[in-house]
Amino acid sequence: MPLVTIDDIPVEVPEGTTILEAARMIGGDIVPPAMCYYSKLKTSGGYCRTCIVKVEQGSAKDPRPMPKPVASCRTTVMDGMVVRNITSPENLEARAGVVEMLLINHPLDCPVCDQAGECHLQDLGYEHGKEETRFEFPRREFEPIDIGENIKLHMNRCILCYRCVKVADQITDGRCHGVVNRGEAAEISTYIEKAIDNDFSGNVIDVCPVGALTDRTFRFKSRVWYTKPVDAHRDCAKCCGKVRLWNQGEEVLRVTARKDKWGEVEDTADGSTAWICNECRFDKKHINDWTIEGPSKIDRHSVISANHYETTLRNIKADTIKMMGSKPHGDKVTLGTGALDPNNIH
Amino acid sequence: MITSEQIAFSKETLELVQKMMLRYPEGKHKSALIPVLHIAQAEFGGWLSAPVMDYVASILKIQPIEVYEVASFYSMFNLQPVGKCLIEVCRTSSCWLCGAEDIIDHIEKKLDIKVGETSKDGRFSLKAVECLGSCGTAPMMQVGADYHENLTIDKVDELLEKFKTEDKQSRYC
C-alpha cells in the first residue's frame, strides 16, 4: 500500500486513492476543501481548484516535486509522495486566490439565501476570504428561474461545480439540463424552458455546494439553524426512504438526504448511496408520514452552526460579514440573523 | 417561420449525414454532431433554432441538451437569426496593429449598424471576431466561408457593394 505524507502526517492508503481521500482518512484541518468533488459521483472534481495542494515529492521512485499545484481530488497518491496543504503558506495563498475568483461574481446575498448556514462557499469565504473585494465591476447576473415545480435555480450563486449535471447523468434517466454557453457566460440551464422532471431530480439540491439549487417547498420557511434535524425513515418503493427531516416543532419544513461530515449523501448499509426520491423529499411533509429515529448527529459544522450562531468579531473577515448580512455591534456580531428583505426575494 | 414539422434535411443531405456518421467507430456517431450542426445551420437559415437542434438530436439519437451544450459553446454557431450576409472582422493583435479598427469603423458607418447588430433590411450582420489565422494578410474579414485579406477601405467598399445582392450567410461550404 502506498505511503503518503500530508502536512508531515504519514498515512498508508489503498492503491489508487486520491490525495484528497488520503487526507480525509487522516482527518482534521489538513483536509483540503472540496467544492466540486463529490466522492459518490464518478468523474467529479478538478474544476473549482479549491482543493489544490503542493506536491513536494512526486514519489519515492521519482522524488521530483510537481511543477504546479495539483487538484488533490483528481491526483492519485504514489508511494513516498510528500504533500503540503496547510503547512505551505504558498499553497494557502494560491487557494485564497481561487476563493477570491469564486467570490468576485458571487452576489453575496446570504441574507436571502436558503443555503446560508450550510453553504460550503460561505465556509470557504470565512476561512480564506480577503478583507475586502478587489473586484469593482458589475457582477454577472442571471434571472432566477424555476426548473420544475420544486426546484429553484439561482444561477448568480452557481460556481459551476458540475455536480448537478453528474447527478442527472448518473442517477436519473435522461438528463435535460447541462452547462450551456462558454467561459464567463457558462451557465447551468435547460436551454429551452423545461422542467427537470424525474423521480430523483431533487438530489441536485442535496449535491449543490451553494444556494444555486434550492428546495422551493422550503423557500423562506426558516433559517436552517432554527430548525431541528431528526433522522427518519419510511417504506418507499422508489428509494431507500432514509431521510433527514428539518423540523420546527411538529412541522416538517424540509426533507433532505442524510449527509456525512464532508457534506455528502451518506451510504446505506449495503454500500449504495442513500439518494432519496422526489416523493419523499417534496410530498411527505407530515410528521406522521415518517418513523422518527431520533435527533440527527450533524458532523459537519458550518461557520454559523459551529459557534452557537454567535462569535466574536475579530475572527471574522469583512467579506464573511457582508455575506451574512450582519452588522457588527461593538466587538460582537450576530451572524446570519439578517432579516429576510421582501424586496430582495425573487 | 419554419415550424417543427417542416424541419427535415433533404434526401441528399440526409445521405451525406449518414455517410458522415460512418467516419466514426460504431456507437461513436455523436462525433458527427459538430459537422451536422454546420450543415443544419447552412440549410435552415443561417442559425440554429431550438427545433432545429432538436431535429439534429433526433438524427444522432442523443438528448437535446447534448446539442444545446455543444451549439452554445462554439462561436461559429448562431443561436439567434443573422443577416443574409454575415461579416466578421478580425480584431486581435496583428489585425489591430494593421488597422482593423479602421475597417470596423468604416463598415459601421457604411451600413449604419454597430458591431453585433443586423441591418434593418436583414441584409447585413456585423461581428468583430478574434484571430482567424490571417495575421500575415491583415486586416481581414470573413464573409460567409470566404477570407478577404489585405483589406483597404476601397476594397471593403467594393465588397459591400457586391454583397448587396450576394448571400453569404453560412461559413459551411
Place this chain on the structure above:
Amino acid sequence: MSKKLLLKNDHVPYINKLSVYREHGGYSVLEKTLKNTSPENVLEEVKKSGLRGRGGAGFPTGLKWSFLARPEGVPRYLVCNADESEPGTFKDRYLMERIPHLLVEGMILSSFALGANTSYIYIRGEYFYVARILEQAIEEAYAAGLLGKNILGSGFNHDCYVQVGAGAYICGEETALLESLEGKRGNPRIKPPFPAVAGLYGCPTVVNNVETIAAIVPIIEMGGEEYAKIGVGKSTGTKLISASGHINNPGVYEIELGVPVEEFIYSAQYCGGIRGGRKLKAVVAGGSSVPILPTELILKTANGEPRLMSYESLGDGGFATGTMLGSGGFIVMDEDTSIVKNLYTFARFYHHESCGQCSPCREGTGWMEKILHKILEGHGTLKDIDLLWDIQSKIEGKTICPLGEAAAWPVAAAIRHFRSEFEDYVTNPESIKDIKHYYRLQN
C-alpha cells in the same frame, strides 16, 4: 540560404494536385517506407531527428510516440491538430492550403509507425475552405490506393478523415480537441490519463500538430541523423515562422532553426525590416501567449549574445529576460505601438476563449480584460497595475489546462518590460488622447 524541407515546392503551380505532387517526388517516401521499413524503424528515425512538437509546447515527438500504449485488440489513433488559433500563427493554414498532400503523406507515414488504422485531421471551422482542399487531397489519395485497404500492397490499412471544429481556440489543447472530436464541448480533460493511454474514445492516441506531421516526410526521406544536423543544438531541423505586424514582408517563412532574430527581422529574405522605416519597439516571438520582449532583449540576450530563432536561445534568461519559440507566431510592433492596447486585444481574446470549466481562468480572464479596458479608458490607477500582476499570478499554474498560463504570461511580460507605459496611462490619462493608441491603415 536556409534549407527548405517543407516549403521547397510551395510555389509549384497545382502542387495541391496529386499528379503534380508526385512529379515532385511526393509519396515516394511513403512507398519506400511501406516496402522496405518497419514501423519501429520509422519511430527510431523520428527519435534520432530530435524533432520537437511544432504546435507550441516543443515536446520531443519521438518521445511522445514512444509513450503510446499498445494493448492488444484496442485501436490506436493518430489525430492531427489543425486547430491553429494562437493569435499570430497562420503557418499550418499556409501549408495545408498549398501542399495538402504533404500533410496526408505525413499522416499515413506516422500512422504506419504508430500502428493506427484510423486518423483524423481536426481543423478549425473557420478554415472550411482549407478543409475542402484537404478532403480533395484525401479523395485523390484513396483513388490512387494510397489510403484505404492494403496500401500499395503492403498489407497496411488506413483511413484518414477531416473533421471541422466550430470556433474555439481551446480545441487546440489536445484533450479539448479530443472532446470536440467526440462531439462534445471543448472542455480540456483532467490529466492523467494522458491521450497516449486514454485518448480518442478512450483508446491510445497521439495528437500532433500539422507541421510536426508534415516534417515526418523529410525526416524519413533524409534520415533522422541528417535532419538533426540542421539547426542548432537541441533545436533541430527547420521551422515555419508566421511573421506579421509592422514589417515589410509579412508571411510564412521556413527557417533553419538558429537564424539570428535580427537577421530574421531585417533581412530582405525574411521580414524585410520595419514598415515605413520606423524603429522596432517589441516582438511577440511565438504566438500571443509567449512573453513580449522589447527591442534590446529580442535582438540580444541579457548577456549580450545575439538572440537566435531557436527553442533555447529565445528561452535564454527565462521569463525575466527571455521568451519562447512557441508556435512561431512572430508579431512585430513598431515604435508607435501601444503595448497596453495590444495587451488588451490579447486579454480580450483569452477572455473570449476561456472554456469556463475551472474557476481561476473563467473568472480571472474577464477580470483582467475589464481592468485593462478601464486603464485604456483613462480611469486606471497605479493600484490597478499591481492588481493585474496579482491576478495573473493567481491564474498561472492553477488551472486545468495551459490556457491559464497563456492568458497570464502576456500580462506579466507586458508589465515586466513596459511598466512605465502602463504608469503613463494611469497617471496622466489626458496624455492618452495624444498617444497613438492604435494603428491607422497604411495608405
